[in-house]
Amino acid sequence: MDPLVVGTTVWLHRRSPRFLAKASLFRVPVFGKLMSGMGQIPVERNGRTRLNDPLKGGKGLVSNGGAVIVYPEGTLTRDPDLWPMRGKTGAARIALENDVPLIPMAHWGTQRIMARYGKKLRLFPPAKVDIVYGEPLDLSRWRGKPVDQQALTEVTALLMERITALLEGLRGEQAPAERWDPTANKQKETGKFE
Numbered sequence: 001m002d003p004l005v006v007g008t009t010v011w012l013h014r015r016s017p018r019f020l021a022k023a024s025l026f027r028v029p030v031f032g033k034l035m036s037g038m039g040q041i042p043v044e045r046n047g048r049t050r051l052n053d054p055l056k057g058g059k060g061l062v063s064n065g066g067a068v069i070v071y072p073e074g075t076l077t078r079d080p081d082l083w084p085m086r087g088k089t090g091a092a093r094i095a096l097e098n099d100v101p102l103i104p105m106a107h108w109g110t111q112r113i114m115a116r117y118g119k120k121l122r123l124f125p126p127a128k129v130d131i132v133y134g135e136p137l138d139l140s141r142w143r144g145k146p147v148d149q150q151a152l153t154e155v156t157a158l159l160m161e162r163i164t165a166l167l168e169g170l171r172g173e174q175a176p177a178e179r180w181d182p183t184a185n186k187q188k189e190t191g192k193f194e
Contacts, residue, residue, distance in 0.1 A: 001110040006069055009107075009131050015067040020090065041068070043090075068094055072159055076116050078187050079180035084164050086181050092155035096147045101136040104159055106166035130170045134162050 003019055010017040016039075023042040026032040035042075072087035079085050084106075095102035109129035114121055137158055142151045164175045182189055 001114045002071075002107070003069075005107060005110055005129050005131065006105070010067050010069065017067055017069055019069045020071075039066075068100075070094065072156065072163070075189070077180065078182045078185065079176075081176075082111060082116070083175045083180065084160055084167065086179050087156045087160040089149075089152035089156050091159060092152045093147065095137075095139060096142055096151060096155065099143065102139060102155070102159060103136050104134040104162035104166060105132065106134075106163050106170055107131040108167060108170040132166050132170055134166050137162065 003021075007017040007019070018039050018041055020041050020043045021035060023044045026035050026040075026042045070091040072091045073085050074088045074090070077083065077085045091102060094100065107129060109127055112122065112127035113129070137155070139155065142155060145151065160179065164179075168175050
């Protein structure tokens with residue numbers, strides 16, 4: 001449900017949404033053709049390679065009125081209470097390498113429509129989904145410098161802090177002091193885990 005809700009919201013803000021999506025979805029008959037036709041961006045789970053850099057081109061999309069939507073965790077959260085977990089560096093890389101804004105956003109309520117890894121839609125009673133956008137992150141201290149691992153880690157940490165703060169506001173709750181780390185909790189980074 002998350003991409004549908006987020007994509008609709010971005011569209012309503014007069015931006016053309018483009019998602020980074022796992023490449024295996026593009027191999028599903030019919031659905032894969034639709035994804036490609038809509039301009040979605042396939043990403044191999046092992047990241048970018050010399051011949052495959054899905055993170056390039058963010059600047060072109062943004063300057064043409066588009067938006068690259070990245071779930072910085074790379075998957076559904078493993079946190080049992082659905083708080084943001086440790087982020088990956090893809091969103092930071094897009095923003096720094098392409099000199100485009102990095103805008104945090106959070107939403108709450110899609111889990112009432114379809115549970116995490118659920119297969120059943122619950123349409124009645126209608127569920128309310130709240131979405132909030134934050135201010136673009138101030139990336140000036142990293143602009144014009146080499147995009148190294150330290151910069152990517154720092155920007156990703158800042159992004160996850162802002163997303164968590166937005167979600168705290170939506171939920172009216174305080175997030176745990178320590179962000180969930182799947183590896184430390186003996187969970188796989190990707191795929192279904194329940």
